[in-house]
Amino acid sequence: MTRGARRSTRSFRQSEDLPVFELGRFLPYLINRAGARLAVAFSKEIARYGIELQEWRVLAALQAQGPCRLGDLAALTSIEMSTLSRLVGRMTRARLVERARENGDRRALQVGLAAPGRQVVAAIVPLAHEYERLALSGFTPGEAEALREMLSRVYRNLGGLPP
Amino acid sequence: MTRGARRSTRSFRQSEDLPVFELGRFLPYLINRAGARLAVAFSKEIARYGIELQEWRVLAALQAQGPCRLGDLAALTSIEMSTLSRLVGRMTRARLVERARENGDRRALQVGLAAPGRQVVAAIVPLAHEYERLALSGFTPGEAEALREMLSRVYRNLGGLPP
DNA sequence: GCTAATTACTTGCATTTGCAAATAATCCGC
DNA sequence: GCGGATTATTTGCAAATGCAAGTAATTAGC
Numbered sequence A, B: 001m002t003r004g005a006r007r008s009t010r011s012f013r014q015s016e017d018l019p020v021f022e023l024g025r026f027l028p029y030l031i032n033r034a035g036a037r038l039a040v041a042f043s044k045e046i047a048r049y050g051i052e053l054q055e056w057r058v059l060a061a062l063q064a065q066g067p068c069r070l071g072d073l074a075a076l077t078s079i080e081m082s083t084l085s086r087l088v089g090r091m092t093r094a095r096l097v098e099r100a101r102e103n104g105d106r107r108a109l110q111v112g113l114a115a116p117g118r119q120v121v122a123a124i125v126p127l128a129h130e131y132e133r134l135a136l137s138g139f140t141p142g143e144a145e146a147l148r149e150m151l152s153r154v155y156r157n158l159g160g161l162p163p
Numbered sequence C: 001g002c003t004a005a006t007t008a009c010t011t012g013c014a015t016t017t018g019c020a021a022a023t024a025a026t027c028c029g030c
Numbered sequence D: 001g002c003g004g005a006t007t008a009t010t011t012g013c014a015a016a017t018g019c020a021a022g023t024a025a026t027t028a029g030c
Helices: A027-047 A053-065 A070-077 A081-093 A115-135 A141-157 B027-047 B053-065 B070-077 B081-093 B115-135 B141-157
Strands: A097-101 A109-113 B097-101 B109-113
Touching: A027 A053, A027 A115, A027 A141, A027 B027, A027 B053, A027 B115, A027 B141, A053 A070, A053 A081, A053 A097, A053 A109, A053 A115, A053 B027, A070 A081, A070 A109, A081 A097, A109 A115, A115 B027, A115 B141, A141 B027, A141 B115, A141 B141, B027 B053, B027 B115, B027 B141, B053 B070, B053 B081, B053 B097, B053 B109, B053 B115, B070 B081, B070 B109, B081 B097, B109 B115
Parallel strands: none
Antiparallel strands: A097 A109, B097 B109
């Protein structure tokens, strides 16, 4: 790594042997970039309902899955447990969700949509679909489906690392 | 929305008219989920170089694009400007990057890799590629390329909203 | 060439985050 | 059924974040 590595003076672009990293073809970059745009735009969109993005994620997950444990909700939303714990606390105070200790296992928490939360989801879901349509402008249904499927595969491929 | 909406007692799953939101087919969800897994796993991987994810994003962008302005770097990394300003400050103190006011327009900042930063990128790039390979396990080259291309399209589709 | 508007970044401040440690309830093997 | 793991969630704390407001340099209009 040190052999003949005198810094070239000729060009502006870095060089130092290493073939330039191809950011524009790097999958994590492409995913992050698309996700960030989606997130920023959609956050602003739903701000008028007084809902922030993480809250929407929780609401959407609960609408889709029904009531579930905090841990399940964390897995479902990709929100870290301690963050989620506090988030659900706030959302409970805002009457968006309801919390109750589970019968049977009283360590566990059962989180479900509260009535006002249901109303908010009902209002936002159409917007969400509109955004998805926008994101997929120019895609054939087959392409859109392929994209969904491949993203799921990527997700699964990264699943079994923790041991 | 209030008509006959007595809360059903029979089932556990929510209902309340609204067709259940299909989270598993919702593109923003799929993107966020894959991105979050990638981010968490890769963060841990590079922690042993004392580098955090956002720092890696900056380093990778600079390696790929060469020196650029803070604003460009913000666009390139999807990191918010004020966050990036402070991040680049820390990275400068850590000798990962170098900062200089631009000649010509002295408001602007020119940010480039410093020598130790280059070493760190050189060490991490192979890991990054390994992660990408892992994420794309079971993909044909054609599929991988299609995925990249579709993610770029999604990104572009969401570009022209701000007016 | 002077002033107003714009651009490029920085900073103050209130909040949110994430890790690690704490708490609380269950489970496991005798 | 008792004590030590284990699991589910919460909380303390330091650090990171994002918005809005501030600063500094440049450009535009006259």
